[in-house]
Amino acid sequence: MKVIEKTTLIGKRIAKLDAPEKASGKTRYVHDLDLPGQLYGRILRSPRVHARIRRIDVAKARALPGVHAVLTAADVPYQRPLGVGKDQLPLKGDKVRSRRDEIAAVAAETEEIAAAALALIEVDYEDLPPLTDPAEALKPGAPVIHDEKTAAPAPHESLKPGEPGDAEAHRHNVAMTFDYAQGDVAVGEAESDVIVDDWFRLHYVTHCCLGVSGIIAEFDSSGNLTLHSNTQVPFLHKREFAEILGMDPGRIRIIQPPIGGGFGSKLDIYPFEPICVFLAKATGRPVKLVFSREEEFVASPTRQPVLLRLRSGAKKDGTLTFRTCETLHDNGAYTSWGATTPFVMMQTISSLYRVPHCKYHTTAVYTNNPYAGSFRGYGNLQATFAVEQQMDKLAAALGLDPLEMRLRNAQDPGETTQQGMHFKTCGLKECLTTAAAASHWREQHLAAIAAQKTPGRFKRGVGMASMLHVGGGAKIYPSDGCGTILKLDDFAHITLMTGASEIGQGSETVLAQLVCEELGIPLDAVTVVNNDTDITPWDVGVHASRTTFIGGNSALGAARKAKVKILAAAAKVTGVPEAELELRSGHIVHAASGEAIMSLAKLLRSLHFSDKAELVMTTHYYEPPSQHQDKAFKGDVSAAYAWATQVVEVEVDTETGIVKLVKVTGAHDVGRVLNRLGIEGQIEGGIVMGQGYAITEELIVQDGVVRNPGFRDYKLVTAPEIPEMDIHFIETMDGEGPQGAKGVGEAPAICIAAATANAIANATGVRIYELPFTPEKVYRALHAASAAVEPT
Amino acid sequence: MSLKREIGFVLNGVRTRATVPVEMSALSMLRDVVGLTGTKYACGEGECGACTIIVDGVSACACLMFAVDCDERTLTTIEGLARDPLGEKLEQAFVDCGAVQCGFCTPGMVMQAKHWLEAHPHPTRDDICRGIEGNLCRCTGYVKIVDAIEQTARSGPGRT
Numbered sequence: 001m002k003v004i005e006k007t008t009l010i011g012k013r014i015a016k017l018d019a020p021e022k023a024s025g026k027t028r029y030v031h032d033l034d035l036p037g038q039l040y041g042r043i044l045r046s047p048r049v050h051a052r053i054r055r056i057d058v059a060k061a062r063a064l065p066g067v068h069a070v071l072t073a074a075d076v077p078y079q080r081p082l083g084v085g086k087d088q089l090p091l092k093g094d095k096v097r098s099r100r101d102e103i104a105a106v107a108a109e110t111e112e113i114a115a116a117a118l119a120l121i122e123v124d125y126e127d128l129p130p131l132t133d134p135a136e137a138l139k140p141g142a143p144v145i146h147d148e149k150t151a152a153p154a155p156h157e158s159l160k161p162g163e164p165g166d167a168e169a170h171r172h173n174v175a176m177t178f179d180y181a182q183g184d185v186a187v188g189e190a191e192s193d194v195i196v197d198d199w200f201r202l203h204y205v206t207h208c209c210l211g212v213s214g215i216i217a218e219f220d221s222s223g224n225l226t227l228h229s230n231t232q233v234p235f236l237h238k239r240e241f242a243e244i245l246g247m248d249p250g251r252i253r254i255i256q257p258p259i260g261g262g263f264g265s266k267l268d269i270y271p272f273e274p275i276c277v278f279l280a281k282a283t284g285r286p287v288k289l290v291f292s293r294e295e296e297f298v299a300s301p302t303r304q305p306v307l308l309r310l311r312s313g314a315k316k317d318g319t320l321t322f323r324t325c326e327t328l329h330d331n332g333a334y335t336s337w338g339a340t341t342p343f344v345m346m347q348t349i350s351s352l353y354r355v356p357h358c359k360y361h362t363t364a365v366y367t368n369n370p371y372a373g374s375f376r377g378y379g380n381l382q383a384t385f386a387v388e389q390q391m392d393k394l395a396a397a398l399g400l401d402p403l404e405m406r407l408r409n410a411q412d413p414g415e416t417t418q419q420g421m422h423f424k425t426c427g428l429k430e431c432l433t434t435a436a437a438a439s440h441w442r443e444q445h446l447a448a449i450a451a452q453k454t455p456g457r458f459k460r461g462v463g464m465a466s467m468l469h470v471g472g473g474a475k476i477y478p479s480d481g482c483g484t485i486l487k488l489d490d491f492a493h494i495t496l497m498t499g500a501s502e503i504g505q506g507s508e509t510v511l512a513q514l515v516c517e518e519l520g521i522p523l524d525a526v527t528v529v530n531n532d533t534d535i536t537p538w539d540v541g542v543h544a545s546r547t548t549f550i551g552g553n554s555a556l557g558a559a560r561k562a563k564v565k566i567l568a569a570a571a572k573v574t575g576v577p578e579a580e581l582e583l584r585s586g587h588i589v590h591a592a593s594g595e596a597i598m599s600l601a602k603l604l605r606s607l608h609f610s611d612k613a614e615l616v617m618t619t620h621y622y623e624p625p626s627q628h629q630d631k632a633f634k635g636d637v638s639a640a641y642a643w644a645t646q647v648v649e650v651e652v653d654t655e656t657g658i659v660k661l662v663k664v665t666g667a668h669d670v671g672r673v674l675n676r677l678g679i680e681g682q683i684e685g686g687i688v689m690g691q692g693y694a695i696t697e698e699l700i701v702q703d704g705v706v707r708n709p710g711f712r713d714y715k716l717v718t719a720p721e722i723p724e725m726d727i728h729f730i731e732t733m734d735g736e737g738p739q740g741a742k743g744v745g746e747a748p749a750i751c752i753a754a755a756t757a758n759a760i761a762n763a764t765g766v767r768i769y770e771l772p773f774t775p776e777k778v779y780r781a782l783h784a785a786s787a788a789v790e791p792t
Numbered sequence: 793m794s795l796k797r798e799i800g801f802v803l804n805g806v807r808t809r810a811t812v813p814v815e816m817s818a819l820s821m822l823r824d825v826v827g828l829t830g831t832k833y834a835c836g837e838g839e840c841g842a843c844t845i846i847v848d849g850v851s852a853c854a855c856l857m858f859a860v861d862c863d864e865r866t867l868t869t870i871e872g873l874a875r876d877p878l879g880e881k882l883e884q885a886f887v888d889c890g891a892v893q894c895g896f897c898t899p900g901m902v903m904q905a906k907h908w909l910e911a912h913p914h915p916t917r918d919d920i921c922r923g924i925e926g927n928l929c930r931c932t933g934y935v936k937i938v939d940a941i942e943q944t945a946r947s948g949p950g951r952t
Binding site for chain 2: 020025258261263293677685687
């Protein structure tokens, strides 16, 4: 008898299942799809920042040969407000509030004709005073951006009553406010031996997905709508589209072609999507609408710019005493997810370290600027930038090593924070010590301080930062669930139908791995179907680093059901008790000896010819053991939390201000490594995205106008600029995670800016409170007489 | 509407004729006239490299070339690497090394790597980084892309 050794896929370097198609150029993204009879949609956008629309004349555009439809707000009286804040219509009829606002849309036989038609549309505007500074927008007498006398729009289902959509608040340009408190800050202040108080300014960046936004909409003859869409939340968008279009959600099918980058940008619904549907409806033809790169820069969301004041205190021994944080979020003209990032920011303020007393307040303010959406890390980059700089400042004031300062305040496993977050696993201390040891932290840090005053053009320094982020789903919506259907065929091939979306991060491969591990089958025996709302079960979407954890647990549940069924059948057929059987390499084997008894394919085939086979399993992973935050933002938002420490080594050219990232040493508590190749890729990519945020990237918005809408002037990091990376995984084996894993997608981008700020301070003695660290900014800081010099 | 011209070129080893508007880019011709969609549009101004093709042995951004300038030339796109020994090795290395995430930059990256490895068969990692500095990737942080190109170079770049 053949003996089959026990093998495992967990922790191995597994190539992504979708990689061969992508590497050979065969993958069909939405841009690559064309439907028979398809027309091309284009949108006319406002050239004004803030203006009333006096008149729109589309007669000439309609008369152009090849034009099938020209639509303005007047043509779609049925349109409803969209997005998180429900504070904008897809097509604007009365007023424009930002440069990207949609005025009219064209469907034509070619893109060229559509573009020519746009040029023929005449619009008269009456300019209104622009408001592009959030502080100005709050002043009494400031122009009002949302001055409609219509009823307050219904807030998004995930938001608590009274926050957004408050008509009275809108009259003061306030989109949302957030308040959180724990303990008594006055007590904390009184106990403090040292207090630091700083302002931090965080800038605009944008996702820069290589694949630009696009959608194809088509109606069938019964009025059913099919969308080929890159959304990250297909099931939620069915309902959103239905509301905006006034149709039955059951008649909407969303097919997701492979997504050319997401990073949070596709979490909300944007005007171009329903506009494309309007065009398809008006013409009776499929309509494809794809952005240009310039449009992508102008009309897709940004990371939210934040002005943040943080005060922190500590006792002589380094124990933190209190924190207060006030932030002003530039919401832009409309409310998308960017306005809600305080949910995440306050967790870092209150719970990254033990802080007995905290007070947090955010005001998100309407301006005529681009509006902010969700972006990998979701506010945590901004909060961590401030918190981790102040940890260093407190350490310096107290004469403590920054590592020691952090270790004295770090969370431990088993703790429940005052905010209510329960850390069943927590590798923060291990992350700190591992990253410090691997980077020779103490020696490097001290050597850099000693060298600050010595002459020399190039200065080296190290900085560290840690982070806390959700790693077991996030209770943002009423459900955080994911469903799975698993089908076993008569050749032992498995089809895994999951609600969880692949966005390039490798979830498809990880889910397949988890199922194969459970059922003892090779990876090539699995097909993953994850892109069609008519086929796959419900899922809340790909965001919040949740897919491996939530989708993984759901897939694992289905595989376990299948395993029970297979082993029961195998016991019956072979006469060997179930407890003595195992599944290995596509065979039923004796667990003790590993001897193969029969092939899985043979067993499954025999079951297909029985009347009780039922070889389709369904499961869901619905309510992880966490709870929604209450109105005071207290509660456990995730079933597990991810932790990390990153140490950044920089070289600062004091004559040019150029900051070079030399090395990043990272230690990440990921629960457990499932696919080593995939998780390394997530972390490396996150580090470089963090590097861009820290040093090279800035969406320059002046007077409401994006001044650098192209890769020529918006500087992404390129290959020669990446740092050396030394990545360590801390495996805390989370009890709730699939095979012990926690989420990791957002974590690696979060610390880099904060750690870089600390490294620049370590190298030069000068601390910079504003991003990005461009040569000009760094040069000015180094050479300004008034530069705040770090006490060392 | 616009002035058109008929041109002829060798595309992935096949003699091809196409009638194209004079203002059309080579990228649009490949995607919309010829129907090969492996070459990607991501910026349209030669800044990202997603549309990299090889023209008479030199890598170029198809978005920056007029279609009419392809007349009488030899073009290779990602689809043409299916039968190219170095191309095949590169594609496999990209898969094995985890160099693919969303995949949108990948065809351009593979094309640039092929062109560049042919000229630099024994590169260091720094050389490779220089070789692909005109190609943007938002997902991977480039490490595994460099790994893939390095692995391909080490295995002998497809010379038989």
